[in-house]
Structures are given as C-alpha cells and as structure tokens.
Amino acid sequence: MRSSILKLTALLSLVILSTSSLNAQRIEDLPRIAMDTLDLGSTNAKVVIYTNNTWDFYFPSLDSLVARNVYTTNWVTDQVFAYKGTSANDLPASMELTLFKKVSEYKCPVVGRVTSKYGIRRGRNHNGIDIPLKLREPIYAAFPGVVRYSRYNGGGYGNLVIVRHDNGLETWYGHLSKTNVEVGDYVVAGAVVGFAGSTGRSSGVHLHFEIRYQDLTFDPERIFDFATGDIRYQNFVLEKSFFNIRSNASELLEDNDEEIALLATEDGQEITSEDILANIEKIQEAEAKKLEPVYYTIKSGDTLSRIASRNGTTVSELCRLNGISRNAIIRAGRQLRIR
Template identity: 35%
Template sequence: MLNLNASAFSPDEKNKPGDDKKSKAKREDTTKMVMNLEPIADLEGEETDTTEISFPSHDLYASWDTNTAHPYNFSESFKEDSVTIILTQGEDNCFVLPYKGGLTSLFGWRKYRPHYGTDIDLETGDSVLACFDGMVRVAKYYRGYGNCVIIRHKNGLETVYGHMSKLLVESGQELSAGTLIGLGGNTGHSYGSHLHFEIRYLGQALDTQDFIDYEKGDLKSNSFVLRKSDVTSKYDLRALHTRHKNDLMARKYGSRYPAKGGVYRVRSGDTLGAIAKRSGTSIKSLCKKNGLRPTSTLRIGQRLKI
C-alpha cells in the first residue's frame, strides 16, 4: 500500500532525502562558500574583503549544502501562487543540452515508484555537459544516483546529473553552460549506461520536457511559469500516482469509460459507482453534473457528463 502522505523521494535513491537528521546536525554551517579571491577596490578606493562570496540564487535558497542531494522543503519555501523563472539572460552562456541522445525513460511513475528525471541514452565514457551557468553544489557518489553532480544555477533552478562513470568537477566550482562535468556511465541504481537528468526548483522535481525540446536540443521558451497548482496536479508524488492509476484504467477499459470532461452512454449493468471509479471522478460529481441523486436509476443509453 503506497503511503501518499510520506515525503516525496528521488526515484534513484533508496532512502528519502533529508532523513539523515543526526548527520545533518553535525554538519558545519555551509551557508557561505569560501572562495580564495584577490580583494578588489570599492568606490572610495579602499580594499573590500571578497573572500566570502554568496552562492548562486542566495536570495532564494537559505543554505548551501554540499552533502545532501535535496535538503529543501518545497511546500514551506514556495510562498507564492506562481513564479516566472527566466532561464537565460544577460551574460549567461545560454543553454546546452547535457547530452544529445534518445530518451529511454520519462518523468512519471515507473515500477511502483516515481521517476523524477528524464533518462538519456548514452555510452559509458560519453561527455556530459552543464546545461546552464552555475556553481557545483554536490559532486560525489550519492546513493542511487551513483556518481552524481548537482549544479545550482543563477536562474534559481538546480540540475542533477546521475549514474556517471567519472566526475570531472568539484563542489564550489563555478562553470558555464557547456562545461564538461563528467563522463556517462552506469553507477548507482542503474540498469545500463544512461544519464539520469533532473531539473528542480527549491527541491521540487519538474518535468524536464516542460523546459526542453529534446529533438531540437534547445529550450522551448526562455521563461517558465511555475504555479503552485501545477505542482499538486502534475509534479508531486500524489499527482504522479493519480496519473499512473488513470493510465492503467484507460489501458484496461479503453475508451468505454471517458476521462473527466467526456460523455458516457450508460450500458447494461452500469452503476454510478462503477462509472465514477472507472472515469476517475466521484458519484457526487456525476450527480451534480447530471442532475441525479445517488439512488437514481440509470437508463440504458442514457448520456452522462463525466
């Protein structure tokens, strides 16, 4: 039985991120990334200490954790009803596809668990590139991800690159879009060489295909609007599981039981309960749309709004 009240977990991790409370308590404060840079002069000619440089999107994120893949709580951090994310702007080095290959597994439900990324087919040793300018937050072997790189970007997104055979960057390294970050592989919870690629915002995984046209190898748009309602209807654990159940129902019953918004013609043996269940709706909703009561007798051939 799936517990939908549990925190969402990465499809390529056996343990839910953020559960290691004891180890997190021992961690040093990593809210600032220390960089060894030469002091620069301010407007009055005095030297300004720039040894503490804020991490990318520091106004959005409250921490810079180099040990945990997804240490955030999206529902607590995302206060707005919606946000517009500008993907590239100014001096950014645009966008580069991490690897141009066929898609072997998409964002959604897979084998009794959510799959929060897009799998791109490659061979072990193939070059994997950073897709936006940013700074490496995590670069290490991490549970089901295997050899993994997580990059925080100036646009507020984080991208995840998993299952690599070799890492070529380190935490704290600043890089541009198109920088070589590692070599493709088959490490971690993986069956066959491929790149597991994720796009996340405040820890919430988003469907990379909503951003990227993989055939063209480019962004679909330079801006992306993320609505809180989109998360609950499309991206989070409950939404993925509901969509999976609806897909199974559609395959089982075909077009006989339409989804919401369709019209169904009553057949022999039908009941409101059966029609509601197989159409992904409720008896209450059917009654309201069709002026019926839960005890109403259905007529063969009767049309019902779903």
Template identity: 55%
Template sequence: MKRNTSAAKAIVCTVVLWTIPLLLAAQRSVPKLEDLPRRAIDTLDTDDSNIKIVIFTNNTWCYYYPDLNERMDREVYREHWVNDRVFAYTDIQLKELPPVIDLQLIDRYGDFHAPAIGKVFSKYGTRGRRRHQGVDIPLSVGEPIYAAFNGKVRYARYNTGGYGNLVIIRHENGLETWYAHLTRCNVAQDDYVTAGTVIGFCGNTGRSRGAHLHFEMRYCDQAFDPEHLIDFSTGDLRYQTFALDRSFFSIYSRASETLEEEDDYDESLLAVHSPDGELTSEDILENIESTTQAAIKQEQAKTDPLYHTIRRGDYLGKIARQYGTTVKRLCQLNNISEDAIIREGRKLRVR
C-alpha cells in the same frame, strides 16, 4: 669474408639496441606545449562585459569573470546551501510554494547548453509503483555531460541512494539540475560553472541497468518534467522565460500532454468567394453578417455553465489548460482549495 659480415651485423644490432632507448628517452624529455610554464600574456573581450578570455604562454586559454566573487556570493548560493546531502529544502513544503514561479532561464545566447542530446527512452512519471522523477538518455560510457546553465555546484560525489556519481548544480534563478550515474565527476562542490562546462562523463554507476544519463530538474527539491524546458532530441531550449505552475510538481504532470496541444483554427471565418472567383459587395456583407452572428453565439456559449467529468490522470493544472482557464478560477467555481484531491468520476465546473 663471412666472418667480417657477421661482425658488422653484430655491431649494427648493438648500435640500434643502444640507440632506441636513447631516442625514446629524448622523445619523452621533449615537453608538450601544454606542460610548459603557464603565464597569462593577454586578455580578450567578449560580447559580455562580465566575461573575458585569458590567453596563456603554453597555448591554452580560459574564461575569466571579473564579477565571479559577486556571482558566487549571491543569496541563492547561501540560503539552504548544503553539500553533504541531496535535499536542501527539507523545511519547505510544496503547499508553501507560490501557484506560479516565473523563471528567467537565459539572458543571451550561450547561457544554455543541452546536458546531452538523444532520444529520451524513459520519461518523467510513474514506473510501476516507483516515481521516476527525471528523464533517461542512453549514451556511451565516457561521453561528456554538460552543465545546462550557469551555476554553482552544490553536490558532487557518489550517492548511495541509487544515483551513483551525482552532480547537482544550483542556478541563479533557484532551479537545480541533477546529473546522475556518471562514470566520474569532473567538478567539485562550490565550483562555479558556465553552461557547456563538462561536469562529468556518462556511466553506469548506482542503481542503473546500462550506460545513460539520468537528468532531473528541481525547484526547492520539488521535481518536474525536464521536457517542459528542453527538447533533448535536438538539444534546444524551449523557452527564454518559463512559468512553472505548481501543478507541474505532480508526478502525473507530463510535459508531452502540454506540448502536444495544438491550436484549432476556424477557417469558416475566412472570406467567402463567389463561384466565379470574384468577391462581390453582397458577398462581403453576407460574410460580415454571418461572422458577426457566429461571434455573438460563441460569446453566449461562454456564459453557459460547462462541466468536466474527472478521468484518471486528471489534475487541476491539466484541466485548466484544457479549457483555457486557471487553477484559481476552477477553485472559485467549485469552492475548493488548490490542494484539494479531485476524485475520478466527479464533475467539475470549468465555466
């Protein structure tokens, strides 16, 4: 009896050992839905007549742009278009750029996607003796990095200059966005991408001390603080259109200096109520008179010369914003050019 039991167990074990490989092979032979033949079966419209959605038989889909060839052949993607080096505008100097560049950033919702969301731990500006021409956002290795706007990939490769795996996208308004230290690039040069496309994954390649995204914004190779346009803590775009002042290309031009400015409201111009809470006709007349006199004195003060003593870190654009004027007006008042070097301690007439 014991001999029959042992024989039965041996048979069961043998069957199991032969069955498991067969089951695994059968499981491997069942194709995933995504691996089935991919044939287009339907096209759906979107709110944008130039963007459609194609549905495929294997339960996948993609965007389709009927005007894609026209988009990719625009002049902005032909002039100064190079794939083998990071700087494409070596023949254009800063002084040749207009004083203000009007940038149309988006036309509709969906034209922007934050490249990453997080606290900026290293801001645009000087870092010791080096120039830090972008912002650093700490992330985990492998986190997806997104294209900020629609555009065409100009550069996507490993950069030996310190950026590591680097993707550069040029956008239709001429702006370029740089995404550095990626663990790998997810796009190739000359690809057309839309806002929100995963163009790579966070890494620690190149000259980097930890996993993070180094993100830059440039116009004609000139870098400016990306925080002028993006709130990285929320992932929001600050403007639909943006006036890019040439002074912003200075390494000392920090967005925080502009964004932290607040409007001051003169509450004394509000109506004055009598002690019992009722507003009499005499109160109204007195308030009108005092308000008028205050306005006259204010206008007279505007005509008096006003001077600003230059401090370290000052530049024409910053001073102009501080006093509500323009760089052009400052140059006229002081008989200087927009490229003039202003030295610490000098008095500059601002009104």
C-alpha cells in the same frame, strides 16, 4: 553596358540604404556602450546602464558572484535535498524564471532520445528523464551556476552532480561514470560536469537528468527539447501544478483531444470567441481538478467502498492512487487520496 552597370549599382545602393535605415530603428543595432553603473547596496553586484537603453548586472569578481543569496541559503553539500520542510504549498501559483540572457548561457546537457519520461514508472516516481549514451560521453552543465553536490549517492543516483543556478533552479546529473567538478565550483553553461556511466540503480549507460526548484521536480522536457538540443523558452513560467508527478510536458507538446474539442460546439452551431474562451476555462478547470490531489480523512467505520461511493470514485481507483490492495486495512485518522 556601362549605363546598365551604373543603374544596377544605383539600385543596389538604394536597397542597401533603405534596409540600413530600417535596421537603425532596432534597439539591438544601436551602439551598446556602458554609460553608468548603479550600486545595489546590499550586494556587491552593480547595474550597468548602456547607451542603447538596456541594462545588465555586473559582478565585479567571482567571489561576489557566488556570494549571492541563492548560493548561500539552503546550501547543503553533503545531502541531495537542501530545502527540507518546504512544500509546494508554500510556493506561489506560478513564477517567471529567466532561463538565459545570452545564447551562451544554456546548453542541453546531452542530445538524444528520451527513453524514459518524467512520471510514474512501474509504480515508482521517475523524477527525471533518461537518455541512453555511450560510456564516458561528456555531460554538460545546462546553465551557469555553482556545484552544490558532487559525489557518489547511495540512494540510487550513483555518481551524482547537482548544480544550482542563478534563478534558483537546480539541475541533477545521475549515474555518471565519473564526476568532473567539485562542490563550490562555478561552472559556465556547457562545462563538462561528468561522464556518462551506469553507477547506482541503473541498467545500462544513460544520463538520468532532473530539474528541481526547492527540491521539487518537474518535467525537464518542459525546458529542453532533448532530440534537438533546443531550449523552449527564454523566460519560463513555472506553475505549481508542474510539480505533480503526473503533470508532464507532453500535455503541451502533443496534439490532444482538448484541442479538437475547442473547434466544435455540441449542437454544431457556429463557434464564437466567447465559446472558445468558455471551453478553455472548462478544460483548465478540469485539468486543475485532475492535477490537484484531494485527500479524505478516514473515519471509524469507513470502508473503501463506502469512501469510494461517497466521493464519486471507485475502489480500484482508490487502490491505484494510494498504492494499496482492496483488502488493505484502513485506519481512522489516516489520509486517503481520493483524487
């Protein structure tokens, strides 16, 4: 009896020893002790170097935290738009944004069912998502940042809070029954920015939530899974094409025909990795064409049907894209979206 207990103990300690020696190889298990700091010169921030070969920014005070460029340039507190005059064309094709470094640095603003998605709704742009809530449910800041706007907005948002974040993203929280923060407040992720309501152009209590970069919107479902409250990425690649109102997260998240297309060639031959790459390229080109709007400058004597046939489209498609009727009068010199 005793010997079997001894054997078991010996076996257990062997297991513990072997797992701990494996774990010792992992950098996150090494002691993380601050070793040194580096000055960054232009800002008050310092870089802290740790013993486990990692580093982090260090901001000596809240003042220096909010004094960073992102919180001083294009800092407008009485209007919703802060980057007038900039357009998607000025931005790079894609940008990598760090969404959080620690799990305490994000929080899904509310968890619930998205009843209205990002996209075109009844002919108007719906620049965010809607989640129905109970009156006065708390709404949380998605990331740490500084409150840029917190007031009643007559344009339809009702009581609106806008928080700008370190990476330049802004999160917008609309139709609040009451705001809970003031312009200039530094908020942590999960801070209550306001309470659910139905102020502004709203029918029923819900949160209207947007994420913007330099005033430009993209689908918030690209970042959060609102059904679970999970975040999808730590480092998010924001592509310029995402700013198109017709570009939404479901392209990535739902099964679609394109995925099936990858598995079979037209002639039923065995598929090679080169075929797959060629297919992916073809699909991406088609997607890019679909998303990139193309405009045509109307010339005198043009008619909708002539423009349609010359550009390989139809009159009804032109009407849909431009929100005009078949009988609309078109004027030379004006731009018409043809794709």
